[in-house]
Amino acid sequence: MTRGPSRTLLGPVGLVLIGILSVQLGAAIAKGLFGEISPTAMVWLRLVTSALVLAAIARPRLTGRTRRDWLVVVGFGLSLATMNWAIYQSFSRIPLGIAVTIEFVGPLTLAVLGSHRARDVLWVLLAGAGVVLLGFQRTGLDVLGVAYALLAGAAWAAYILLSASTGRRWAGFDGLAVASVIAAVGMTLPALLSAGTSLWDGRILLIGALVGLLSSVIPYSCELVALRSLRPAVFGILMSLEPAAAALAAIVVLQEHLTPVQWLAIGCVVAASIGATRSATPGTLAT
Numbered sequence: 146m147t148r149g150p151s152r153t154l155l156g157p158v159g160l161v162l163i164g165i166l167s168v169q170l171g172a173a174i175a176k177g178l179f180g181e182i183s184p185t186a187m188v189w190l191r192l193v194t195s196a197l198v199l200a201a202i203a204r205p206r207l208t209g210r211t212r213r214d215w216l217v218v219v220g221f222g223l224s225l226a227t228m229n230w231a232i233y234q235s236f237s238r239i240p241l242g243i244a245v246t247i248e249f250v251g252p253l254t255l256a257v258l259g260s261h262r263a264r265d266v267l268w269v270l271l272a273g274a275g276v277v278l279l280g281f282q283r284t285g286l287d288v289l290g291v292a293y294a295l296l297a298g299a300a301w302a303a304y305i306l307l308s309a310s311t312g313r314r315w316a317g318f319d320g321l322a323v324a325s326v327i328a329a330v331g332m333t334l335p336a337l338l339s340a341g342t343s344l345w346d347g348r349i350l351l352i353g354a355l356v357g358l359l360s361s362v363i364p365y366s367c368e369l370v371a372l373r374s375l376r377p378a379v380f381g382i383l384m385s386l387e388p389a390a391a392a393l394a395a396i397v398v399l400q401e402h403l404t405p406v407q408w409l410a411i412g413c414v415v416a417a418s419i420g421a422t423r424s425a426t427p428g429t430l431a432t
Contacts, residue, residue, distance in 0.1 A: 157371035161383045164364030164371075169245070169391040171359030173398035176236055178352060182343050184233040187353060189329065189336030190344075192229065194357025196325035199365070205319035214314045221307040221320065222327025224300050230332065231297035238290030240401050242392025243279055246414045247291060249388055250276065251298025252305060253418045268417040275413030278406055321365065385418035 175187045236244035253272050279286060311320035336344070343349055372380060388411045395401035403411075 157373075157375035158379070158383065160367040160371040161375065161380060162386075164367035165384070165386055165390045166394070167359045167363040167367070169241070169387070169394035170398065171356045171361075172232075172236065172241055172245075172391065173394040174352065174359070175233065175356045176241060176395075177399060178349065179237050181346075182349050182353075183336075183339040184237045185230060185332070186336045186340035186344050187356065188226075188229045188233045189332045189340075190350065190353025191357040191360055192226065192325060192329040192332055194354045195361030195365075196322070196329040198358070198362045199318055199322035199325050203318035203322040205315070205322045207323070217307060217310050217314055218320050218323050219327055221304070221311045222324035223331065224303040224307050225324055226328035226331050228297050228300035228304050229328070230335075231293045231300060235290050235293035235297060238287040238293070240392075240403060240407075241395040241399070242388060242401070242403055242411060243286065243407060244290065244294045244297075245391035246279070246388040246411050247276060247294035248298040248301060249385075249414055249418060250295065251300070251302040252384075253414070254298075255302045255305060268420045271420070272414050272417035275410040275417065278410035278413065318365075318369070325361070382419050385415050388414055 171191070175184075175191070178187060232244060232248055235248070250272060254269070257266075257269055308321075311324065314320065315323065368380075392403055392408070392411055396403075
Protein backbone atom coordinates (compact mmCIF):
# COMPACT_ATOMS: atom_id res chain seq x y z
CA MET A 146 0.00 0.00 0.00
CA THR A 147 1.48 3.34 -1.04
CA ARG A 148 1.58 6.40 1.14
CA GLY A 149 0.23 9.79 0.17
CA PRO A 150 2.64 12.57 -0.89
CA SER A 151 2.07 14.66 2.26
CA ARG A 152 2.93 11.73 4.52
CA THR A 153 6.08 11.00 2.51
CA LEU A 154 7.25 14.61 2.70
CA LEU A 155 6.36 15.16 6.34
CA GLY A 156 8.86 12.58 7.56
CA PRO A 157 12.09 14.07 6.16
CA VAL A 158 10.91 17.66 6.62
CA GLY A 159 10.10 16.93 10.25
CA LEU A 160 13.53 15.37 10.77
CA VAL A 161 15.30 18.44 9.38
CA LEU A 162 13.22 20.75 11.57
CA ILE A 163 13.99 18.61 14.62
CA GLY A 164 17.69 18.83 13.74
CA ILE A 165 17.53 22.63 13.41
CA LEU A 166 15.74 23.06 16.73
CA SER A 167 18.13 20.62 18.40
CA VAL A 168 21.22 22.53 17.24
CA GLN A 169 19.95 25.87 18.48
CA LEU A 170 18.62 24.47 21.75
CA GLY A 171 22.07 23.02 22.40
CA ALA A 172 23.66 26.39 21.63
CA ALA A 173 21.32 28.21 24.00
CA ILE A 174 22.01 25.72 26.80
CA ALA A 175 25.75 26.12 26.18
CA LYS A 176 25.54 29.90 26.39
CA GLY A 177 23.75 29.62 29.72
CA LEU A 178 26.93 28.04 31.15
CA PHE A 179 29.43 30.60 29.87
CA GLY A 180 29.58 32.20 33.30
CA GLU A 181 30.94 28.91 34.66
CA ILE A 182 33.03 27.59 31.77
CA SER A 183 34.73 29.21 28.79
CA PRO A 184 33.18 28.99 25.31
CA THR A 185 36.31 27.19 24.09
CA ALA A 186 35.98 24.49 26.75
CA MET A 187 32.27 24.06 26.00
CA VAL A 188 33.05 23.62 22.29
CA TRP A 189 35.58 20.96 23.23
CA LEU A 190 33.03 19.07 25.33
CA ARG A 191 30.60 19.20 22.42
CA LEU A 192 33.21 17.96 19.95
CA VAL A 193 34.45 15.18 22.25
CA THR A 194 30.90 13.91 22.77
CA SER A 195 30.09 13.88 19.06
CA ALA A 196 33.46 12.33 18.20
CA LEU A 197 33.00 9.47 20.67
CA VAL A 198 29.43 8.74 19.57
CA LEU A 199 30.12 9.01 15.84
CA ALA A 200 33.32 6.94 16.05
CA ALA A 201 31.46 4.23 17.98
CA ILE A 202 28.65 4.18 15.41
CA ALA A 203 30.75 4.42 12.25
CA ARG A 204 33.88 2.53 13.32
CA PRO A 205 35.63 4.11 10.32
CA ARG A 206 38.10 2.17 8.20
CA LEU A 207 41.47 3.93 8.42
CA THR A 208 43.70 1.56 6.44
CA GLY A 209 44.21 1.83 2.71
CA ARG A 210 43.60 5.58 2.64
CA THR A 211 45.45 7.84 0.22
CA ARG A 212 47.32 10.98 1.16
CA ARG A 213 44.56 13.00 -0.55
CA ASP A 214 41.90 11.25 1.56
CA TRP A 215 43.67 12.33 4.72
CA LEU A 216 44.28 15.90 3.55
CA VAL A 217 40.59 16.31 2.77
CA VAL A 218 39.36 14.88 6.08
CA VAL A 219 41.91 16.90 8.09
CA GLY A 220 40.71 20.05 6.32
CA PHE A 221 37.14 19.01 7.08
CA GLY A 222 38.01 18.55 10.75
CA LEU A 223 39.74 21.92 10.96
CA SER A 224 36.77 23.68 9.35
CA LEU A 225 34.46 21.91 11.80
CA ALA A 226 36.55 23.02 14.78
CA THR A 227 36.87 26.60 13.51
CA MET A 228 33.15 26.90 12.72
CA ASN A 229 32.09 25.74 16.18
CA TRP A 230 34.76 27.65 18.09
CA ALA A 231 34.10 30.92 16.26
CA ILE A 232 30.31 30.85 16.62
CA TYR A 233 30.59 30.06 20.35
CA GLN A 234 33.01 32.97 20.75
CA SER A 235 30.54 35.14 18.85
CA PHE A 236 27.38 34.40 20.81
CA SER A 237 29.26 34.70 24.08
CA ARG A 238 29.49 38.41 23.12
CA ILE A 239 26.31 39.11 21.13
CA PRO A 240 22.77 37.63 21.12
CA LEU A 241 22.55 34.07 19.79
CA GLY A 242 19.99 34.88 17.09
CA ILE A 243 22.09 37.74 15.77
CA ALA A 244 25.29 35.66 15.78
CA VAL A 245 23.67 32.88 13.74
CA THR A 246 22.12 35.45 11.37
CA ILE A 247 25.54 36.95 10.61
CA GLU A 248 27.10 33.47 10.39
CA PHE A 249 24.55 32.49 7.75
CA VAL A 250 26.12 35.00 5.35
CA GLY A 251 28.80 32.33 4.68
CA PRO A 252 26.60 29.57 3.22
CA LEU A 253 24.35 32.20 1.63
CA THR A 254 27.31 33.63 -0.28
CA LEU A 255 28.28 30.11 -1.33
CA ALA A 256 24.76 29.49 -2.65
CA VAL A 257 24.80 32.72 -4.65
CA LEU A 258 28.23 31.94 -6.12
CA GLY A 259 26.90 28.54 -7.17
CA SER A 260 23.95 30.03 -9.05
CA HIS A 261 25.86 32.05 -11.70
CA ARG A 262 22.82 34.31 -12.20
CA ALA A 263 23.19 38.08 -12.20
CA ARG A 264 19.80 38.62 -10.56
CA ASP A 265 20.94 36.72 -7.50
CA VAL A 266 22.97 39.77 -6.53
CA LEU A 267 19.62 40.96 -5.17
CA TRP A 268 19.75 38.20 -2.56
CA VAL A 269 23.18 39.40 -1.47
CA LEU A 270 21.86 42.95 -1.20
CA LEU A 271 18.87 41.78 0.84
CA ALA A 272 21.11 39.82 3.21
CA GLY A 273 23.45 42.80 3.40
CA ALA A 274 20.52 45.03 4.30
CA GLY A 275 19.66 42.63 7.11
CA VAL A 276 23.19 42.74 8.49
CA VAL A 277 23.26 46.55 8.23
CA LEU A 278 19.97 46.73 10.13
CA LEU A 279 21.64 44.88 13.00
CA GLY A 280 24.05 47.78 13.31
CA PHE A 281 21.31 50.40 13.62
CA GLN A 282 20.51 49.58 17.25
CA ARG A 283 21.51 52.30 19.69
CA THR A 284 23.05 49.72 22.00
CA GLY A 285 25.34 48.58 19.21
CA LEU A 286 27.00 45.21 18.82
CA ASP A 287 30.34 43.99 20.07
CA VAL A 288 32.68 44.30 17.10
CA LEU A 289 34.67 41.22 18.05
CA GLY A 290 31.45 39.22 18.37
CA VAL A 291 30.46 40.22 14.84
CA ALA A 292 33.94 39.36 13.55
CA TYR A 293 33.76 35.91 15.12
CA ALA A 294 30.34 35.35 13.51
CA LEU A 295 31.77 36.25 10.10
CA LEU A 296 34.68 33.87 10.69
CA ALA A 297 32.18 31.15 11.61
CA GLY A 298 30.30 31.85 8.38
CA ALA A 299 33.47 31.52 6.31
CA ALA A 300 34.30 28.26 8.11
CA TRP A 301 30.73 27.05 7.49
CA ALA A 302 31.18 27.65 3.76
CA ALA A 303 34.47 25.71 3.85
CA TYR A 304 32.74 22.96 5.86
CA ILE A 305 30.06 22.60 3.16
CA LEU A 306 32.62 22.29 0.37
CA LEU A 307 34.85 19.90 2.31
CA SER A 308 31.84 17.87 3.44
CA ALA A 309 31.01 17.07 -0.17
CA SER A 310 34.61 16.16 -0.94
CA THR A 311 34.86 14.02 2.20
CA GLY A 312 31.62 12.23 1.35
CA ARG A 313 33.05 11.18 -2.01
CA ARG A 314 36.16 9.68 -0.38
CA TRP A 315 34.84 8.32 2.94
CA ALA A 316 31.76 6.10 3.07
CA GLY A 317 28.79 6.75 5.35
CA PHE A 318 29.67 8.45 8.63
CA ASP A 319 33.37 7.51 8.36
CA GLY A 320 34.61 10.91 7.22
CA LEU A 321 32.48 12.85 9.69
CA ALA A 322 33.59 10.59 12.54
CA VAL A 323 37.29 11.01 11.70
CA ALA A 324 36.86 14.78 11.19
CA SER A 325 35.12 15.05 14.57
CA VAL A 326 38.02 13.29 16.27
CA ILE A 327 40.49 15.61 14.53
CA ALA A 328 38.46 18.66 15.59
CA ALA A 329 38.26 17.45 19.21
CA VAL A 330 41.99 16.71 19.39
CA GLY A 331 42.80 20.11 17.86
CA MET A 332 40.71 21.89 20.49
CA THR A 333 42.06 19.96 23.47
CA LEU A 334 44.97 22.20 24.47
CA PRO A 335 43.07 25.52 24.09
CA ALA A 336 40.18 24.03 26.09
CA LEU A 337 42.41 22.83 28.91
CA LEU A 338 44.20 26.18 29.08
CA SER A 339 40.99 28.21 29.19
CA ALA A 340 38.79 26.04 31.39
CA GLY A 341 40.69 25.58 34.63
CA THR A 342 39.24 23.18 37.20
CA SER A 343 35.62 23.91 36.21
CA LEU A 344 36.00 21.59 33.23
CA TRP A 345 36.04 18.56 35.51
CA ASP A 346 32.92 19.46 37.46
CA GLY A 347 30.46 16.56 37.06
CA ARG A 348 27.53 18.85 36.29
CA ILE A 349 29.50 20.71 33.60
CA LEU A 350 30.59 17.43 32.01
CA LEU A 351 27.02 16.14 31.88
CA ILE A 352 25.63 19.33 30.38
CA GLY A 353 28.54 19.44 27.92
CA ALA A 354 27.67 15.92 26.82
CA LEU A 355 24.03 16.96 26.44
CA VAL A 356 25.10 19.90 24.27
CA GLY A 357 27.16 17.52 22.14
CA LEU A 358 24.16 15.26 21.60
CA LEU A 359 21.78 18.15 20.86
CA SER A 360 24.13 20.17 18.66
CA SER A 361 25.93 17.42 16.75
CA VAL A 362 24.75 13.82 17.08
CA ILE A 363 20.98 14.38 16.79
CA PRO A 364 21.05 16.89 13.88
CA TYR A 365 23.67 14.91 11.91
CA SER A 366 21.57 11.76 12.27
CA CYS A 367 18.33 13.54 11.33
CA GLU A 368 19.91 15.14 8.27
CA LEU A 369 21.47 11.90 7.08
CA VAL A 370 18.10 10.11 7.15
CA ALA A 371 16.18 13.07 5.71
CA LEU A 372 18.50 13.58 2.76
CA ARG A 373 17.79 10.05 1.54
CA SER A 374 14.36 11.20 0.38
CA LEU A 375 14.48 15.01 0.49
CA ARG A 376 15.55 17.13 -2.47
CA PRO A 377 18.67 19.24 -1.74
CA ALA A 378 16.80 22.44 -2.69
CA VAL A 379 14.11 21.75 -0.09
CA PHE A 380 16.77 20.89 2.47
CA GLY A 381 18.56 24.17 1.78
CA ILE A 382 15.36 26.17 2.21
CA LEU A 383 14.64 24.47 5.53
CA MET A 384 18.18 25.18 6.72
CA SER A 385 17.48 28.86 6.05
CA LEU A 386 15.32 28.82 9.17
CA GLU A 387 18.43 28.48 11.38
CA PRO A 388 18.65 32.20 12.35
CA ALA A 389 15.00 32.34 13.39
CA ALA A 390 15.31 29.07 15.30
CA ALA A 391 18.37 30.43 17.11
CA ALA A 392 16.50 33.58 18.12
CA LEU A 393 13.53 31.56 19.40
CA ALA A 394 15.77 29.19 21.38
CA ALA A 395 17.49 32.18 22.96
CA ILE A 396 14.13 33.62 24.01
CA VAL A 397 12.94 30.36 25.57
CA VAL A 398 16.18 29.29 27.30
CA LEU A 399 17.98 32.57 27.96
CA GLN A 400 15.15 35.17 27.91
CA GLU A 401 17.29 36.91 25.29
CA HIS A 402 14.71 39.08 23.54
CA LEU A 403 15.32 40.95 20.30
CA THR A 404 13.97 44.27 19.09
CA PRO A 405 11.57 44.58 16.12
CA VAL A 406 14.41 45.92 13.97
CA GLN A 407 16.57 42.90 14.82
CA TRP A 408 13.69 40.54 13.93
CA LEU A 409 13.35 42.41 10.62
CA ALA A 410 17.07 41.92 10.02
CA ILE A 411 16.75 38.18 10.67
CA GLY A 412 13.77 38.08 8.30
CA CYS A 413 15.83 39.72 5.55
CA VAL A 414 18.61 37.14 5.87
CA VAL A 415 16.16 34.21 5.99
CA ALA A 416 14.31 35.51 2.91
CA ALA A 417 17.59 36.07 1.06
CA SER A 418 18.78 32.58 1.93
CA ILE A 419 15.53 31.00 0.71
CA GLY A 420 15.74 32.96 -2.53
CA ALA A 421 19.38 32.11 -3.10
CA THR A 422 18.78 28.44 -2.33
CA ARG A 423 15.97 28.22 -4.90
CA SER A 424 18.37 29.55 -7.56
CA ALA A 425 21.51 27.68 -6.46
CA THR A 426 23.13 24.68 -8.03
CA PRO A 427 21.70 21.52 -6.42
CA GLY A 428 23.56 20.57 -3.28
CA THR A 429 25.27 23.92 -2.73
CA LEU A 430 23.80 24.38 0.72
CA ALA A 431 23.64 20.76 1.72
CA THR A 432 25.75 19.93 4.74
